[in-house]
Amino acid sequence: MIHLPRSLKLMALSWVMASGLAHAQNAQSYPNRPVKIVVPFAAGGPADNYARFMAQRLTDELKQSFVIDNKPGAAGLIGAGDLLKSPRDGSAFMVNINSFASEVPHVVKMPFDPLTALRPLAEVARFGLVLAANPQVSGNDLNGFIAYARANMGKINFASYSAGTVSHTLGLTLNKAAGLDMMHVPYKGSPPALQDLMGGQVQVMFDASSNVLQHYKAGKLKVFATTSPQRLSTFPDVPTFAELGFKDLTEVSWVGIWTTPDVAAPIQQKMRDAILKALQDPKLRELFTNSMG
Secondary structure, eight states: OOOOOHHHHHHHHHHHHHHHHHHHHHHHHOOSSOEEEEESSOTTSHHHHHHHHHHHHHHHHHTSOEEEEEOOOGGGHHHHHHHHHSOSSSSEEEEEETHHHHTHHHHSOOSSOHHHHOEEEEEEEEEEEEEEEOTTSSOSSHHHHHHHHHHTTTOOEEEESSTTSHHHHHHHHHHHHHTOOOEEEEOSSHHHHHHHHHHTSSOEEEEEHHHHHHHHHTTSOEEEEEOSSSOOTTSTTSOBTTTTTOGGGOOEEEEEEEEOTTSOHHHHHHHHHHHHHHTTOHHHHHHHHHHHO
């Protein structure tokens, strides 16, 4: 064991105390410049909608601008890479879904470990997904669609809002559970995928219920089942996959605000407190509730 002189010990202790005091002072004045919130999806999807509502509430709460920066592509790696390149001073955060850390690393080769390089700061919403289909696809229910897909092996494509996300893995799970061979077509976000789904370029897609609802009401899409544990209030006539005997397709995703572990703890805590306070806004809670159904 190395024994340091008393003078060096005092110097080290003084440095630690001064560093802690500086962090506390920085947190008190934080944020003193605009804060970027990276969204690794195209504008208009669930994560983007949550981020924009949250950014406005944080702007009101912390008296500083919170700016959305969409960085879609590469299963979220472009957005996460942008966050990791940003200063570690609380001037950048990311809104992302949990599958970025849970499913994506098993499908896409990642240049970093998301479990150590990133830290979820706060969960802001949970949502179930629905299996939506182009109206021209045969079958008025899940069993009818499965029968149609089995009769057209090699001809059915399913979209996802990004490779490696739950929108992708649920399609693979359905393939396995129902004995199908649907081909995966990845997109850079939900909006372009839904456009192609309604246009008939792809036949089905697992997507957030909030994204599908308006198109479903307009007759532009039909919905076969939901991954939520219970039926959604926004789709009361749509059964759950569990009801139909596909328990492996029960899935609920969550959206969180992410940071990096080396951002000063007082700044992380100040942001977390502001996020939790913003979540008490009735309008924001209504948005998240409707997104879950």
